[in-house]
Structure formats: structure tokens, C-alpha cells
Amino acid sequence: MTYKFFGFDNKDVSPIKKEFSEIKNQRVLYDYLSKIWSKETCAPRLREKWTKENNTVGQCSITAFLVQDIFGGKVYGVPLSDGGVHCYNVIGEVRFDLTSEQFNEKLNYEDKYEQSREEHFSKDEKYQRYLLLKRKLIELLLTKRNENMLVKEDLSSSQEPYMMVISCSDSRVVPELIFNSSFNEMFVIRTAGNVINEGELASIEYGIEHLNIKYILLLAHTNCGAVHASIKNEKGKYLDPVLNRIHKNIGNIINEREASLVNAKKEIEYLKTKFTNKDLIFDYALYDLKTNKVIFDERI
Numbered sequence: 001m002t003y004k005f006f007g008f009d010n011k012d013v014s015p016i017k018k019e020f021s022e023i024k025n026q027r028v029l030y031d032y033l034s035k036i037w038s039k040e041t042c043a044p045r046l047r048e049k050w051t052k053e054n055n056t057v058g059q060c061s062i063t064a065f066l067v068q069d070i071f072g073g074k075v076y077g078v079p080l081s082d083g084g085v086h087c088y089n090v091i092g093e094v095r096f097d098l099t100s101e102q103f104n105e106k107l108n109y110e111d112k113y114e115q116s117r118e119e120h121f122s123k124d125e126k127y128q129r130y131l132l133l134k135r136k137l138i139e140l141l142l143t144k145r146n147e148n149m150l151v152k153e154d155l156s157s158s159q160e161p162y163m164m165v166i167s168c169s170d171s172r173v174v175p176e177l178i179f180n181s182s183f184n185e186m187f188v189i190r191t192a193g194n195v196i197n198e199g200e201l202a203s204i205e206y207g208i209e210h211l212n213i214k215y216i217l218l219l220a221h222t223n224c225g226a227v228h229a230s231i232k233n234e235k236g237k238y239l240d241p242v243l244n245r246i247h248k249n250i251g252n253i254i255n256e257r258e259a260s261l262v263n264a265k266k267e268i269e270y271l272k273t274k275f276t277n278k279d280l281i282f283d284y285a286l287y288d289l290k291t292n293k294v295i296f297d298e299r300i
């Protein structure tokens with residue numbers, strides 16, 4: 001891409017905050033902003049003039065202060081013939097203007113009129129547009145980060161998870177998200193009430209014998225529908241093997257949190273009798289839906 005904005009060929013500036021580390025210089029920021037400058041972020045008095053081709057119109061001050069958030073430095077203004085001021089950035093010895101392309105003539109950048117954030121943002125309308133532009137930039141960065149994660153490596157030849165998690169199928173209990181893990185890290189088995197029947201044993205055997213997983217965690221959770229249904233003696237068409245198994249595990253316990261823990265403990269004890277290799281580590285924990293925390297030390 002060829003750049004035209006004033007200062008694109010100047011020395012590169014670098015982000016001052018880690019959260020913007022992908023924005024390596026002013027040209028990278030220009031690329032991002034080109035995707036998010038819009039009629040909505042344009043100053044109302046210039047909205048008529050804004051087009052996709054002329055997308056820097058009405059974006060100068062909110063852009064310059066956003067640039068300052070990312071690269072530091074100062075914001076200066078060039079007085080315009082219509083009485084307005086056009087903002088640009090000065091960072092150390094580097095001067096650039098990401099929104100210069102809206103003007104046909106070259107502006108006189110003299111660094112005379114420093115602009116204050118307080119003064120510009122005393123107009124709430126402008127401040128809201130600045131927040132919108134900043135939010136759009138952060139959303140774009142997050143989307144890019146997720147995309148990068150998805151294509152980080154070729155995983156087609158083999159899988160090498162370092163742990164196994166057996167959890168409930170509950171849509172609020174997503175092991176990969178709870179443990180902030182990515183592809184090829186966790187071998188996950190999900191089943192209503194995190195109970196282990198024949199089918200689950202087959203998956204567990206595969207994980208242990210063929211993927212060589214040593215750490216097996218059974219992740220129970222609070223407010224579990226299967227545990228609740230079991231306590232209430234509910235019946236279903238095909239649910240009974242699950243509910244009966246939980247019932248057998250928890251006996252007469254009616255406190256659901258306690259029942260979830262006991263159910264987890266009994267299931268992990270059952271697993272220990274099925275897979276007796278000495279180097280396996282079996283563990284269980286409770287995921288608390290209220291606090292979003294995994295509790296390892298709550299024992300009964």
C-alpha cells in the first residue's frame with residue numbers, strides 16, 4: 001500500500017502501551033483507522049462531505065488524541081481559513097498527520113498551537129465520538145488477535161494435549177475458556193452431570209493410552225441441572241443412567257453444592273479403579289458459576 005498522509009515517510013514511532021503493541025508505527029495505525037473512520041465518527045458539521053473515498057474528513061481531533069493514547073507526544077493544531085483548527089501529532093522529533101488527505105493543499109505545520117484534550121473534550125458530542133473510535137479500534141485489535149490465534153500453527157498431523165478435563169455439558173461451563181487455553185492443549189469430555197459411563201470410558205482410555213495424558217481433572221460445577229434433577233428424583237426417557245448414577249453417588253445429600261462435590265469425588269474414585277497406571281494424576285475441582293472461579297481445595 002502506498003501512503004499519502006503527511007509524515008508517513010518520517011521516522012517510525014512506537015506504541016507506549018502494551019495493549020497497543022500490534023500498532024507498530026503510524027502507518028499500521030493508519031491502516032487500522034482506514035477501516036473504522038465512518039460517518040458516525042465524523043464531526044456533525046462535516047458529515048455531508050464524508051465519503052468512503054474521503055474518509056479522513058471530520059476525524060482530525062478525535063484521531064489525534066487517539067494517536068496520543070497510543071504513541072504519546074503532543075497534539076498541535078493548524079488554524080484553518082474557516083476559523084476551525086486541524087489537529088495533528090508531534091511525537092519527539094516526528095511529526096505526522098493521519099487525516100491530512102482531506103485537504104488538497106499542504107498545510108503549514110508549525111507546531112505553534114498546542115491543543116488540549118480537556119478543551120476539545122469539553123464538548124461531550126466530540127468526546128463520545130472519540131470513545132466510539134477508540135472502542136472500534138480495540139474491537140478490531142481483538143478480532144485480529146483471535147484470527148491470529150486460529151491460524152497460529154498447522155495442527156493437522158497430531159494432537160498433544162497436556163491434560164484431560166471431564167466436565168458437564170452445561171453451556172456455562174466451557175473448560176477451554178475457564179482455563180484460558182487454546183487448541184491442542186486440553187482433551188475435553190463433556191457429559192451431563194460429568195458422569196462417566198461406557199462411552200466416556202472409551203474417550204478417557206484413548207486420552208490416557210494413545211495421547212499419553214497424565215493429568216485428569218474432573219470439573220464439577222455449582223447449579224448443575226443434572227445434580228438437581230437427581231436430588232429431585234426426576235425421570236426422563238434416556239436420562240435414567242445419568243440420574244441413577246448421580247443418585248448412587250450422592251445418596252441422601254440434598255445440598256446441591258455438596259452433592260456436586262461428592263458426585264465429582266466418587267466419579268474420580270471410580271476412574272482410579274479403571275486406570276491404574278501409577279504415573280496418572282487424578283484430581284477434581286468445583287467451578288463456581290457465581291464467582292467464575294475454579295475451586296480446588298473445597299473438599300468433603
Ligand SMILES: [Zn+2]
Nearest residue numbers: 168170224225
Ligand atoms: Zn451440570
